[in-house]
Amino acid sequence: MLWIPIDRSMDIPLIRQVYEQIRTRILHGELSAGDCLPPTRELASNLGTSRNVVVEAYDQLLSEGYIEGRQGSGTYVAEGAYLDQQKKTDFLSFFDMHQLIEDTNEIIDFRSGLPALDMFPRNTWGQISKQVCSDTSHSIFGYGYPEGRMELRHILSRYLKRTRGVHCHPDQLVITSGATQALSLIANLFLSQGEEVMIEDPITHEIQTIFTSPGSTLYPIPVDEQGMKTDLIPPNKKPKFIFVTPSHQFPLGETLPIQRRIQLIQFARKADCFIVEDDYDSEFRYQGSPINSLQGLDPDRVVYIGTFSKILSPALRLGYLILPPSLTKQCKDLKWFTDLHTPSLEQLTIARFIDEGHLERHIRKMKKIYKTRRDHLKKCLTEEFGDKVKILGDSTGLHLIAEFKNIEFTDQKVKNILERHKIKIYLVELHTIKKGMHQNKIILGYGNLTIDKIKEGIQRLKQALI
Structure with missing residues (x-):
């Protein structure tokens, strides 16, 4: 008996689910050339679906050459439909994807060049x-x-x-x-x-x-x-x-x-x-x-x-x-x-x-908002780091540069800050051609961050650098 799990809670139509699972089993060799597929009525009964679901799935497989019908005999897996499988890419499970989305929502991202998306x-x-x-x-x-x-x-x-x-x-x-x-x-x-x-x-x-x-x-x-x-x-x-x-x-x-x-x-x-x-x-x-x-x-x-x-x-x-x-x-x-x-x-x-x-009009409106966010970011940096930080390039745009005394940033350091404190910062050094001149500078974009996120982000940065 051919067992095909179907999930009625999914957005994928039942016809597509039946088609995809039979197709995959043929490609992977789980159903071999010459294997007989169950009659449409029998499979529909086993799955608890209407016969039309199975008929349409079979018709699609037939039109693509995966199966063939034999007069008075039944439906069989066609020759030449098996494909040797190479190493498979690991995909995230639903749980992993859900966890990734939750983690992303917790991250405060100081990406530069990103406007306030909620103000479009x-x-x-x-x-x-x-x-x-x-x-x-x-x-x-x-x-x-x-x-x-x-x-x-x-x-x-x-x-x-x-x-x-x-x-x-x-x-x-x-x-x-x-x-x-x-x-x-x-x-x-x-x-x-x-x-x-x-x-x-x-x-x-x-x-x-x-x-x-x-x-x-x-x-x-x-x-x-x-x-x-x-x-x-x-x-x-x-x-x-x-x-x-x-x-x-x-x-x-x-x-x-x-x-x-x-x-x-x-x-x-x-x-x-x-x-x-x-x-x-x-x-x-x-x-x-x-x-x-x-x-x-x-x-x-x-x-x-x-x-x-x-x-x-x-x-x-x-x-x-x-x-x-x-x-x-x-x-x-x-x-x-x-x-x-x-x-x-x-x-x-x-x-x-x-x-x-x-x-x-939009530019005038956003200029006021971005200026408020920039000023708040400068204030938070000064409050948290005092004279250990120097602010550069803040007169224009959606980002500024924070230059730290006695702190050098590396790719690994930035990665650790992200993993442990859920904050994304960006290295000036990444954008240099001649390396070694700007290792104490980071780029902090503020265009797409609220006042509260900016404050919390700088507090997390301080915790990370202590």
Whole structure:
């Protein structure tokens, strides 16, 4: 008798459960070629299901070739349906998964670059999204252009001119699936085996990986309290491009002053290379107005990257590239080869969201909230650690740097802190190219943490470091 356990409490339909279990037994050799399966009525009776459940499961197995029917004889396992099983991956049981979810809920995660997910403007976004679906022509549901919707590119070019001092025509804009795709497009556009990129050190580890993936090398320029030390750029170097985060250096958080910006542009002109500017969260500046873009100083020399992941939500997967006219066609071709185009409905939704003023209102609202969280984080660090901690890079963005006296952080130390105290902190050293310079510094993101979580997290950190 064929015994198949079924579970009526599961979301998986009974037909699928019967089909999957017979299929698995055939593939694993538990049911061999030529074995006779029980009649549908008999199996249905044994399982306590309707006969239709078993009939449909058998029909599916028959259509895929696992079983065969023999006229007047019955249903049999077909030849050639056994697959030798390789070493199996261990999957979490339901209990383990449930425990993992509980543990995750207990962890306080100081991840940087993550906005307040609970503050996403759901109602406004939902209303606009519904309007877009209802009001637009049928053509919106077809294929689009790789550079993105013209509506969004027009609105975005005006918005960036007003808020970031960016100078561009809509035709210079390419809408991307987040900043990561923008960075990948740049790597494909510029780099090949043996090419060199001049880059800040430290800088995001992920960016290092993207830029070295074509076989290129990184030439690091150290960062101090004013960003990239442009006086250390060798005058005879000929990089493919220079990568900077001038408005809010990641991870150290500093701003590149005008003197260094000019030095950077002068070098790029002499070396006949481009500058790639990543402007990832500079809208949230807590002292004065946001810093104007580097791109505005030399639009023909600077490639500008922006994203809505930090302003609104990473789930949107919306970013953009602004390119000098000489690079736009080649970049559009690369974008087409990558994914044809970024989803059109989301593009039209964000276009209306910006055009109706919702984005700037959201930024003003969130700036107050993030400033309160930043101030509370600084207060907690000072209360718990006193003069043993120095706070850096806190004027802009969603994270700050805590530099500790007489404490060095290693991967193992961070792992122990997570396991014993349920707190995630992040090493500056992870993002360095030349190692050993920032081992006493950690990155503390506060965008997605409440006041209470920030306080409890810093208390746990103190317990971990005592």
